[in-house]
Amino acid sequence: MIQGIKSPRPGIVAIDLHRGHLDMAVATMPLAADAAARVVAANERFLGKARAAGIPVFHCVATYRDAAEIRLNPAWRHRGEDPNNPRKHVLSHNIKGMPGCEVMPTLLDERDFIIDAKKRYDCFTATDLDLSLRAHGVDTVLITGVNTSSCVIATAAAACCRDFAVVVVSDCVDSMDGPEFHDAALKIIGRAFGQVMNSDEALAAVGAASPQKISRPA
Template sequence: MPRQILSTLPEKIDPRWATLLVIDVQNDFASPGGAFHRTGEDITMAQEILPRLVNLVARARHCQVPIIFIGAIYSTNDNRYLSDVFLHQMKRKKSGRYFEVPVCVPESWGAELAPGLEPRPEDTMIIKHRYSAFLNTDLELRLRSQGIRTLLITGVSTSVCVESTARHGHFLDYYNVIVGDCCADYRKNVHEDALQRLDLHYGEVANAETVIATWKSAGR
């Protein structure tokens, strides 16, 4: 017998089967002095979402929604994680990043989560080496073993790792709720275009205030 379709936001984000993903909110992507900031990207949006995201994480913990932090790790010193295809694309488009300016090197400040997002012992931390948080990680195994049906997705950047993870999750039959004002990109139009694609094809876009209010109205 098919499982019940979760058709409303309260059904989708019920703490019994929802989890919160925080994707790549790391210093190199989101903080002053990080690799993207130093190579000319506008991190204003990433900085603006941080207080809202920290508040959402706190509320999710209060509601006993599992928190999964996703972090990217790369290394150009020995190309441990970076293929010729990946490096070629970076060299074409990324203003020296990953070459002259390393990004998210293991055990570096740049790879650490942005201030305010320090994981707690009960949280999960997953390391990835490509845009999708599912690719070559144990994310799906963890979700299946916990009976998760819905991914509340936040992070940086909206058009790359957030969108890649949401697409992948949709293909694996998870409900996606993308918390749009807890996602950030380096250009507003790119962020907005990504949210439109996600809402049309791969999930539902909501804002943090609505998510929190929904939990509160359910007595969470």
């Protein structure tokens, strides 16, 4: 059940499922290798079932023209200048043209939408995500991706403030900050911004437990 929505019109917001986090050969800000493998496998399964049910997928991919766009943020600038910070490579992360900007190949389908102007944790900031979701009739966002403790929680909060119903798909998200921050983010999201469900629960809640086309407004 989606809280507050009788007949949900879902769309998936897949956050930073790109090589810059998930491909150990090129990642500049990687998840732990085992976590990355789990996230890719879970999203491959979930996105496949969602597409079969007619649920649109919106990939939000961090892409910067140059390091100046990253350095503008004082917190990121500080972390990038601290050699002991876990996010010390932030100033060289996903500059346009780098292989890290590519969605993991097994998670991308020709029917998906790409929102590749993402420059901050909140996927709505400086992108056309809101317009694209509403243009395709979405009132309920199913959020997957990386990192639970930054981009996922920021986007969940932003979507809630824009009056979307929010579901974070728990087995399809993870964090480079580790399980403590991952778990804390899920608790905050479930308490303040929406709901937290696993992939099977999320599909069932939007009426897509088995392959079928979800009706959308003309």
